[in-house]
Amino acid sequence: MSRQITLVLKGYPRLSETFIAQEIRALELRGLNITLASLRHPTDKSTHPIHDEIQAPVLYLPEYLHQEPLRLLKGWWKARRMPGYRRCLQHWWQDLKRDCSRNRLRRLGQALVLAAELPPGTEQLYAHFLHTPASVTRYCALLTGLPWSASAHAKDIWTSDAWELREKLAELAWLATCTGANHSYLQGLAADPSRVHLVYHGLDLRRFSAPPSVPQLRDAQQAQDPVRLISVGRAVAKKGYDDLLNALAALPADCAWQLTHIGGGPLLKSLKQQAQALGIDARIQWLGALPQQQVLESYRASDLFVLASKIVDDGDRDGLPNVLMEAQSQGLCCLSTTISGIPELIEHGSTGWLVGPGEPAALTDALQQLLHDPALRTRLGQAGQQRVQQVFDVERGIDQLAELFDLPATTERPAVANPQPCHCDH
Known part of the structure; x- marks a missing residue:
């Protein structure tokens, strides 16, 4: 009989969280019986093919407590008889005194509903992200007495208070995190560092089949055939798109390039205005969020990927971006920055190019060198491809998670229902 868990996440499905969908499906194929508990309803208008493959049912918790008062009341009525009810309220009260917010109240309400509506036979709780989803999971675990574990990624670590991280790390059974920088920081906060595991997300290489190797040719000298830049990421401050636009604007006027951006996000409007003010808006396509197949086709039609990640004022930063x-x-x-786990993937000058974060001038210099040197781009691209294939295959991380979930060992690699075809156009 397969193990049964409930996985708590902030929203599902989400186009920007393919690594979570990839993990869910891989664990299902290893025999884990999963129910998804989502704190929010989906906002994206489309999904990725992998979402159609996922079999886990989804339990949507009250996104705002006032919208479902009867459901909240029923949850409380059932949860008040649970063995850990008083202990949960004591922990929540201590948390509220240090973080007096409506969000803290919402977390408790969602936990009450989750505890009351857990599928029968649930053996373990598991949260993706160590902030809000882990708080709901923790309160639910206190109510029910179930063990819980979590995965930590980026913003959830670096914008959370140390006291809260310490207390969660002291209570959970184990935690997986996706970069060496995260791993070191969280181990330093944990009373038992052995509970914190470094597990790279990796990439399902069956979905991202390698295109035929084609030498780069565009050299930024022909206005009618510019070098095709691409960046994929949400328009949020930590992605550094303001720095990228400033860097591009500083390139010589006769340098032939065009940029395609894929992703939604709250800063899209201001970034478009910035591009217009810099006089480079005609060279940029803003495509918004797209399904994985269209993103893949865009990679294959491009010459250089750029992501100018940086640390922002509240401490938020990227972990190891799957893009x-x-x-x-x-x-x-790939051209990126020396933030968090990025140097664990990209070795500067060997498998890609790195500059310091928040340094538009250094980014301009790197762009100018890479735009004008197609042979360098070809060499770095091929070396980066080999490193991903050798070190960042998703099955390595799934093997680790399967062991943490006490799943039976397997030597077979599950088949993919919808592998992505290869259409290469460099």
Whole structure:
């Protein structure tokens, strides 16, 4: 009989969280019986093919407590008889005194509903992201007495208070995190560092089949055939798109390039205005969020991937962006920054190119060198592709998670229902 868990996440499905969908499906194929508990309803208008493959049912918790008062009341009525009810309220009260917010109240309400509506036979709770989803999971675990574990990624670590991280790390059974920088920081906060495991997300290389190797030719000298830049990421401050636009605007006027951006996000409007003010808006396509197949085709039609990640004022930063692995899997040269786990993937000058974060002038210099040197882009792209294939295959991380979930060992590699076809156009 397969193990049964409930996986708590902030929203499902989400186009920007393909690594979570990839993990869910891989664990299902290993025999884990999963129910998804989502704190929010989906906002994206489309999904990825992998979402159609996922079999886990989804339990949507009350996104705002006032919208479902009867459901909340029923949850409380059932949860008040649970063995850990008083202990949960004591922990929540201590948390509220240090973080007096409506969000803290919402987390408790969602936990009450989750505890009352857990599928029968649930053996373990598991949260993706160590902030809000882990808080709901923790309160639910206190109520029910179930063990819980979590995966931590980026913003959830670096914008959370240390006291809250310490207390969660002391209670959970184990935690997986996706970069060496995260791993070191969280181990330093944990009373038992052995509970914190470094597990790279990796990439499902069956979905990102490698295109034929084609030498780069565009050299930024022909206005009618510019070098095709691409960046994929949400328009949020930590992605550094303001720095990228400033860097592009500083390039010589006769340098032939065009940029395609894929992703939604709250800063899209201001970035478009910035591009217009800099006089480079005619060279940029803003495509918004797209399904994985269209993103893949865009990688294959591009010459250089750029992501100018940086640390922002509240401490938020990228972890190890999956889009870099995706781009490298297609033999695409990647230019990024030395933030968090990115240097664990990209070795500067060997498998890609790195500059310091928040340094538009250094980014301009790197762009100018890479735009004018197609042979360098080809070499770095091919080396990056080999590194992803050798070190960042998703099955390595799934093997680790399967062991943490006490799943039976397997030597077979499950088949993919919808592998992505290869259409290469460099």
